[in-house]
Amino acid sequence: SAVISQKPSRDICQRGTSLTIQCQVDSQVTMMFWYRQQPGQSLTLIATANQGSEATYESGFVIDKFPISRPNLTFSTLTVSNMSPEDSSIYLCSVRRDIATNEKLFFGSGTQLSVL
């Protein structure tokens, strides 16, 4: 398994501000992902964080709104920019150790974000 530390665990933010969420893994992993879980909804993939290059975003998510960094194989950040109440969600970092498509994902504990 992988130990994933995600912080902050929760935050309450004002509309129009930005929040950066950090994800630290205890070992090098090939793939890191960011998910969002809106209230009562499923986990939705935001983007794949690519080490040394720009993240790959899913349909409906853009870099200006959710800039992502991945400077090395153990660390990534997700920024939620210019927040609105609709951004209130749980944001989850997840990792896959190797490139095998069927390997299970490990998840961080999540960041509960509330935007006022």
Next chain:
Amino acid sequence: DQQVKQNSPSLSVQEGRISILNCDYTNSMFDYFLWYKKYPAEGPTFLISISSIKDKNEDGRFTVFLNKSAKHLSLHIVPSQPGDSAVYFCAASGNTGKLIFGQGTTLQVKP
């Protein structure tokens, strides 16, 4: 377009009885299916998985059944325990490796 659906938002069972959680999918290209369990204030944790070449996979109290023709899978927990109370997510993946999750089912096991 919800490719993975869990139509029951909640389920309540008595301790010791069987819990059956259901999941339907629409994409015939999915070939790997997983169940995750999530407690409040924690991230999802992997529970059990099944490949499309199988129709059943068992791990202790947990069994996953896959019916490819019906595009349906189910998770059986027997006997159910109060500690099983959590949100259960079904997920599916195809050749892209991306996991598509269902909306989740909240299971409550009553003592």
